[in-house]
Amino acid sequence: MATTWELADPIYLQEKGLANAPGENNCFVNVVIQSFWHLPSFIYPFRSLQQHTCCGNSCVFCSLKVLFLQYDSTAATHIPPAILRQSLANIFKGDGKFEIHSMNDAAETFEAILSNLHDCERGNQDSEDTCYPPCLVHHTFGFNISEQMECLCGEMSEPFTYWSFVQYVSSTMVINAIDGCSFSEVIRQSTATNSKTCDNKQCQRKVDVKKYCMHSPKVVVVG
Numbered sequence: 438m439a440t441t442w443e444l445a446d447p448i449y450l451q452e453k454g455l456a457n458a459p460g461e462n463n464c465f466v467n468v469v470i471q472s473f474w475h476l477p478s479f480i481y482p483f484r485s486l487q488q489h490t491c492c493g494n495s496c497v498f499c500s501l502k503v504l505f506l507q508y509d510s511t512a513a514t515h516i517p518p519a520i521l522r523q524s525l526a527n528i529f530k531g532d533g534k535f536e537i538h539s540m541n542d543a544a545e546t547f548e549a550i551l552s553n554l555h556d557c558e559r560g561n562q563d564s565e566d567t568c569y570p571p572c573l574v575h576h577t578f579g580f581n582i583s584e585q586m587e588c589l590c591g592e593m594s595e596p597f598t599y600w601s602f603v604q605y606v607s608s609t610m611v612i613n614a615i616d617g618c619s620f621s622e623v624i625r626q627s628t629a630t631n632s633k634t635c636d637n638k639q640c641q642r643k644v645d646v647k648k649y650c651m652h653s654p655k656v657v658v659v660g
Contacts, residue, residue: 453507453508453511453513453514453515453516454514454515454516455467455470455471455515455516455517455518456515456516456517456518460538461538462538462539462540463518463522464540465540465541465542465543465546466518466521466522466525466541466543466546467518468543469543469546469547469550470501470504470518470521472547473501474505474508476577476656478577478655478656479573479577479578479655479656480505482573482577483501483505483573484505486498486558486573489557489558489560490556490557490558490559490560491557492524492528492553492556492557494523494524494527495524495527495528495553496524496553496557497521497524497525497528497550497553497554497557498553498554498557498558499524500520500521500523500524501521501550501554503520504516504518504520504521521550522535522537523537524553525546525549525550528549528553529549534549535549544603544660547602547603547658548602548603551574551578551602554572554573554574555568555572555574555575558572558573558574559572568600571652574602575600575652575654576654576655577654577655577656578602578654578655578656578658579600579601579602579652579654580600580601580602580604580650580652580653580654581598581599581600581650581651581652582598582599582600582601582648582649582650582651583596583597583598583648583649583651584596584597584598584646584647584648584649585597585646585647585649586633586635586636586644586645586646586647587644587647588635588637588640588642588644589642589644590635590637590639590640590642591637592635592636592637592640594636594646598651602658603658603659603660604657604658604659604660605659605660606659606660632644632645632646633646
């Protein structure tokens with residue numbers, strides 16, 4: 438039976454900022470924290486989650502729990518995101534990513550946090566590509582996409598299925614979108630996979646690879 442997530446009773450969204458003193462370079466992680474906090478479809482079910490596989494000083498789950506608790510309980514007007522930054526730095530120690538006081542990409546941070554939350558919730562029992570029924574982050578943010586080539590000659594490739602948290606699109610294609618084209622159609626065209634040569638040696642025509650959405654998320658993230 439698939440997992441269902443219900444919204445809890447609304448919480449009072451405290452008006453608090455996130456600290457970013459000169460030299461801390463917290464802007465990229467702050468925007469991700471704020472995005473999570475202001476998404477009811479994520480924040481309510483996340484606050485109700487209790488059990489997880491803790492990763493110690495690399496546990497993004499625990500870090501977010503602490504930060505969101507501070508939104509509710511602290512009298513301070515600015516909350517330091519240091520606990521989350523330290524968790525990310527510990528996860529990617531040696532890779533040169535998310536080092537304390539260094540600048541990083543917000544989209545990459547967003548995906549790294551979701552990947553770690555998946556591991557914490559599922560205890561590494563399910564890989565990101567085989568998360569079923571979907572955990573909270575896949576249910577909320579994940580597109581389950583299947584790509585397949587279907588040629589007029591009848592040749593069909595094996596389906597390639599994967600999860601994606603962010604749909605990266607060409608800004609030029611969005612700007613130049615045909616008037617009257619729906620947002621979903623713009624995204625579909627912008628994320629279209631390049632054509633490939635038919636595997637049938639007697640055909641060899643160029644065929645567009647079709648995409649099928651096997652699971653639609655609650656929140657669509659476009660990068």
